[in-house]
Amino acid sequence: MDLVYKFLFVALLGFAAALDGTQAAAMVSGAVFCDQCKDGQISLFDYPLHGIKVTITCADDDGQVTMSREETTNMFGTYVMRFDGTPDLSNCQAQVSGSEQGSNDCAATAGPAQKLRLMFRMFYMEIYSVDSLLSEPAQPMSFCPKSSNPVPTPVITPTRPSGPTAPSGSPPFRLPPLPPFPLLPPLPPKSANPVPAPVVTPTLPSEPTAPSGSPPPFRLPPLPRYPPLPPLPPLPPMPSLPSSEASACSHEYWTMPEYKCYWRVLNPESKVALIFGPLAASRYGTDMTLWEGLQGTGDPYKTLLREGTTALLNSYNSLQFPYNSIGVVTHMNWALMGSTRNVLITALQFIRANSGSGNVTCKLTPCK
Numbered sequence: 001m002d003l004v005y006k007f008l009f010v011a012l013l014g015f016a017a018a019l020d021g022t023q024a025a026a027m028v029s030g031a032v033f034c035d036q037c038k039d040g041q042i043s044l045f046d047y048p049l050h051g052i053k054v055t056i057t058c059a060d061d062d063g064q065v066t067m068s069r070e071e072t073t074n075m076f077g078t079y080v081m082r083f084d085g086t087p088d089l090s091n092c093q094a095q096v097s098g099s100e101q102g103s104n105d106c107a108a109t110a111g112p113a114q115k116l117r118l119m120f121r122m123f124y125m126e127i128y129s130v131d132s133l134l135s136e137p138a139q140p141m142s143f144c145p146k147s148s149n150p151v152p153t154p155v156i157t158p159t160r161p162s163g164p165t166a167p168s169g170s171p172p173f174r175l176p177p178l179p180p181f182p183l184l185p186p187l188p189p190k191s192a193n194p195v196p197a198p199v200v201t202p203t204l205p206s207e208p209t210a211p212s213g214s215p216p217p218f219r220l221p222p223l224p225r226y227p228p229l230p231p232l233p234p235l236p237p238m239p240s241l242p243s244s245e246a247s248a249c250s251h252e253y254w255t256m257p258e259y260k261c262y263w264r265v266l267n268p269e270s271k272v273a274l275i276f277g278p279l280a281a282s283r284y285g286t287d288m289t290l291w292e293g294l295q296g297t298g299d300p301y302k303t304l305l306r307e308g309t310t311a312l313l314n315s316y317n318s319l320q321f322p323y324n325s326i327g328v329v330t331h332m333n334w335a336l337m338g339s340t341r342n343v344l345i346t347a348l349q350f351i352r353a354n355s356g357s358g359n360v361t362c363k364l365t366p367c368k
Contacts, residue, residue, distance in 0.1 A: 025084055027080065027083075031048060033133070038139075050077060053099060054133065057092065095113035095114070096110035107135050108137050248354055273288075276329055293309045294306055307351050310354045312325060314353070
């Protein structure tokens with residue numbers, strides 16, 4: 001038994017030494033939505049906001065601010081903040097603090113602040129989540145539904161003023177009776193043969209007749225026919241909506257020219273930094289496009305970008321894909337903040353989803 005305890009003690013020392021070499025960090029993520037109806041909750045009319053500034057503020061027990069950090073939402077309305085070390089974020093809260101776009105009509109009023117919630121903790125890694133923040137316009141939109149419980153208008157019943165009361169002990173005052181009206185004279189007797197009223201029939205003025213010997217009336221010559229208009233050019237085909245049928249396609253399909261019409265929301269020349277956020281910009285640069293990201297091989301981070309871009313395209317093409325667009329971006333940022341092992345695990349999860357997990361096939365048909 002002594003040998004077993006010694007072995008466990010040596011293993012524990014080695015494990016502690018390995019943990020001592022890791023870098024501690026805390027990550028906070030969330031999203032910002034436009035509350036168009038100003039009802040304080042996310043509904044069908046609300047949408048994610050891009051370019052909104054979010055501030056996380058931490059205070060001590062006396063209410064003094066000890067730490068503050070600001071970040072801007074990406075094109076999907078999400079934000080991610082990284083704090084080095086192991087700070088105490090239990091007394092921190094996030095709130096909308098402004099907008100980078102001065103013309104944003106939905107940044108007039110910031111919604112209530114939300115507290116940070118610890119979702120995951122292991123060793124020196126902590127992940128916090130924030131409930132969705134709201135930003136409101138100055139006035140609710142005209143298409144918003146009215147309140148289901150309107151305040152009823154008070155009903156005012158008019159009351160007739162009461163007459164003056166006679167003092168006690170005195171008889172009531174009464175008006176004297178009106179004199180009788182004189183009798184009207186009798187009507188004249190009705191005639192037995194009444195004279196009918198004359199009937200006047202209106203006559204239309206006759207057209208003036210031309211004098212004898214005058215030239216024939218002048219008539220305009222007929223107008224020439226207009227030439228036929230050329231046929232209108234055919235309208236371009238409308239992009240189809242995401243299919244409700246389950247479909248999962250690998251990156252090879254998305255690089256074929258016959259399936260290029262399925263790039264609905266994304267453009268092959270869109271920048272990776274704009275789609276996936278600042279963490280992707282620091283890893284892949286600001287000039288790499290999505291089309292170049294689909295060609296990446298031989299490196300864990302290039303594989304992650306290739307499969308993440310493929311998963312994002314699949315999420316826009318099929319409503320039954322395991323990840324939605326915000327979920328793909330969030331998992332990409334989590335992987336980029338972790339170790340190389342986390343990058344490989346996330347890339348394998350995307351590969352499994354893009355291959356249909358053995359049950360779903362690719363439903364793309366060649367473009368016309």
